[in-house]
Amino acid sequence: MTHDLLLAPHHAAWSARERGVGEHIAPPWPAGLENLTRLDPTASLDAWSNIHRAFPPVLRSRNILHETRDPARRSGLRAPDGRRLVPLHPVMVDEADLWALTRVRRAIRAGAKASPSIRVTRHADGSADIGSVAGPGDYRGTVDRTVAVLALTPDEDVEALASVLAPEAPEPVDAGTRRVDLSDQEYAAYERFADRLAAAAMTGQFPGDRALFRERY
Structure with a gap:
């Protein structure tokens, strides 16, 4: 969603205007991001592309976004009692790419502060109408969660799991x-890793949503 809703459309709109394509035929800016500054369209899209290529094929497929079956179905990863677990896939990503996405988060946060998604119209009689408008804040949740998951700091648990899941070999x-x-x-x-993952993946969500996410593991 970070790619489909934000990075790719923003880059397409920016690139068209850089080439002099007229406003009437250029791709539209993602809703609410017409005036977003401090976001490098090329660097951010390149960073996401690099990270995406590091994922195993199962995580690159958009089918996973619509998957409703048990995520542990047909998994070869087993608990000590033989229960199937949600598979984990150790991958290596470049720290520079993570920093690039962190800058995306910073730009979205700054844009949301400068252009709130709530508009208040005050009337002469003292009443006020409150309405929502498209703005950078609409993208903040998905960007925050993306960065939180990718920036999980490797620790002893991660090293232990990576060792058993991807022992030294030509291919993981x-x-x-x-x-x-x-x-x-x-x-x-x-x-313990599942606890950390749930907290990161549900950044900004209600505790109940985090608990539902965690239950899958």
Whole structure:
């Protein structure tokens, strides 16, 4: 969603105008981002493209956005009691790309502060109408969650899980296709990581939403 709603449309609109394409035929700016400043369209889109290429094929497919089945279905990753777990996929991303997306978040936050999505119209009789308008704040949640997940700091739990899921080999092993049985210690690391992941993925959401996300793991 960060790519589809924000980065790609913003880059397309910016690029067309850079080439002198007329406003009447140029791609429209994403709603509410006509006057957004401090966002580098090329650098941010390049950063996302680099990170996206680092994902395994299963995470690059848009089908995953509409998946309603149990995410652990057919998973080869197992708890010590044999229960199927949601697969994890260790990937390496460049810190420079993370910084580029952090700058996207900074630009969105600054834009939301300068152009609030709430418009208040006051009347002579003292009454007021409150309405919503498209603005940078509409994109803040998805950008905050994207950056929060990608910027999770590797720790001992991550190292332990990465070691068992992708041992040193020419190509990482996909835990979704081969069986991996976690030890008690590795499963404890999986549980702690799932806690961190839920907190990051549900940034800005209600506690109940975070609990529902966490239940899948």
